[in-house]
Amino acid sequence: MKAIVHQGEGLDGASYRDMVLADVGPGKVCVKLKAAALNHRDIWTCMRAEPAAPPCVLGSDGAGIVERVGLDVTDMSPGDEVVINSSQDWESREEVPLGEYNVGYKILGFPDHGTFAEYIIIGRHQLEPKPAFLDWREAAALCLVGITTYRALFTEGRLQTGQTVAIPGIGGGAATQALLFAKAAGAKVLVTSRDSTKLETARKLGADLAVASDDSWGQVVRDFTNGRGADIVIETIGEATWKQSIAALANGGRLVVFGATAGSLVEVDLASLFLHWQSIIGTTMGSRDEFREMLAFSEKHQIHPIIDRAFPLSEGVEALRYLNTARQMGNVVLDINI
Known part of the structure; x- marks a missing residue:
């Protein structure tokens, strides 16, 4: 599959390249991404990465359609429209995660592969139904900044x-x-x-x-x-x-x-x-409870994220450089399978 991958130093280490898609294991879901959104975290990931680190697909935000599901996934089917909660494995607002950032608590997109790709394999518990009132770009942009x-x-x-x-x-x-x-x-x-x-x-x-x-x-x-x-x-x-x-x-x-x-x-x-x-x-990010509350709040009030500019996935590196200029008003997104 095609993806925006970081390996090396700084933004120069980001590239549009082929990556092998992993198998869909138990409890996992393969999502065909329709859109992804950029965040400053993607730039910081590039700037702070160890030059010798293995390649990593960038991106925390995304929305798409379920392609296939792994064993034990019984409440989701191919064709379902979903958004991705990039705040990994944090269930309840009552208790914050223990451990250090990127060790005890992780955000999608580093060290785990992220959303700047044609597909993603992700745990079922990190997915929620896409709000119907949002288009694909808006749905992708809502996730990380929303929570x-x-x-x-x-x-x-x-x-x-x-x-x-x-x-x-x-x-x-x-x-x-x-x-x-x-x-x-x-x-x-x-x-x-x-x-x-x-x-x-x-x-x-x-x-x-x-x-x-x-x-x-x-x-x-x-x-x-x-x-x-x-x-x-x-x-x-x-x-x-x-x-x-x-x-x-x-x-x-x-x-x-x-x-x-x-x-x-x-x-x-x-x-x-x-x-x-x-x-x-x-504070940073939020729990699964809060992610669901945020989606419900957005739907109740019909809140549409502001989209500043969209780039095709193939121009994802240019999108990162644009975000780094801080000229945007709102969210910068990638069109993937739209």
């Missing part, structure tokens, strides 16, 4: 109707999905960006306030909320936005972190933190 932002907003952030959410660095798939989820939940949403076009798009998507990412946007959030600040700040940027994210946070607010694209080393004034009853919460 990540759903857990960040609702499980960790404890978002309630009428609260205020600040999202610095609007533009990527996760930040854009957080905007859509928060608005559907009845929140006021404030976003920032250095790109005026992205700010205008965010306003059209429902952002109540969209402002430039400068050295004072934290105060702008406070002014907009009559001095109170944001109940939740969704932080995916890190060092570049951290100071203003803290400045924007209300007393008792939750700063929920699941990314650090601009650096992971930041300073925290502990006295200010506890004197304002604030919380800094780290």
Whole structure:
């Protein structure tokens, strides 16, 4: 089968090539992929991979049609339309996985083969029915950013109707999905960006306030909320936005972190933190329970992920390079068998 595979160093190690498809073992399902979505994790995988590591099919997000099933799979049949939960073997929100990242807890696409391929062999428990209201591109794009932002907003952030959410660095798939989820939940949403076009798009998507990412946007959030600040700040940027994210946070607010694209080393004034009853919460991905809840929430509110650009699978390396420019507004996807 054809796939986008990484072996070597950096993005130069990614290539479009043939890979052998494994057998469908017990409890496994072969899915003919229709579309896959890119995430910054795919770029980080390329950048951090050991040069001597074996080839690995990239990609965490995907949607497709069941081709065949292995022994013991009795509740799924060829022809079923499915989406892939890339948060591997995490069943319940009540307990987070033990062990280190990529050892005790894994995300599809490294070290296990991922979705940038014509087919994937995956455990039955990692599949859910595709929401009928989404097209193939949207269904693929919803998976990783959907489960990540759903857990960040609702499980960790404890978002309630009428609260205020600040999202610095609007533009990527996760930040854009957080905007859509928060608005559907009845929140006021404030976003920032250095790109005026992205700010205008965010306003059209429902952002109540969209402002430039400068050295004072934290105060702008406070002014907009009559001095109170944001109940939740969704932080995916890190060092570049951290100071203003803290400045924007209300007393008792939750700063929920699941990314650090601009650096992971930041300073925290502990006295200010506890004197304002604030919380800094780290999270990544989510459980199977949350994935199912996220799909139901998206269907209830008819939430369509924003698709910025689609590439054919054969141009998957170019898609990775495009994502690395950070020019996108929403999700970048691969058309595979559409």
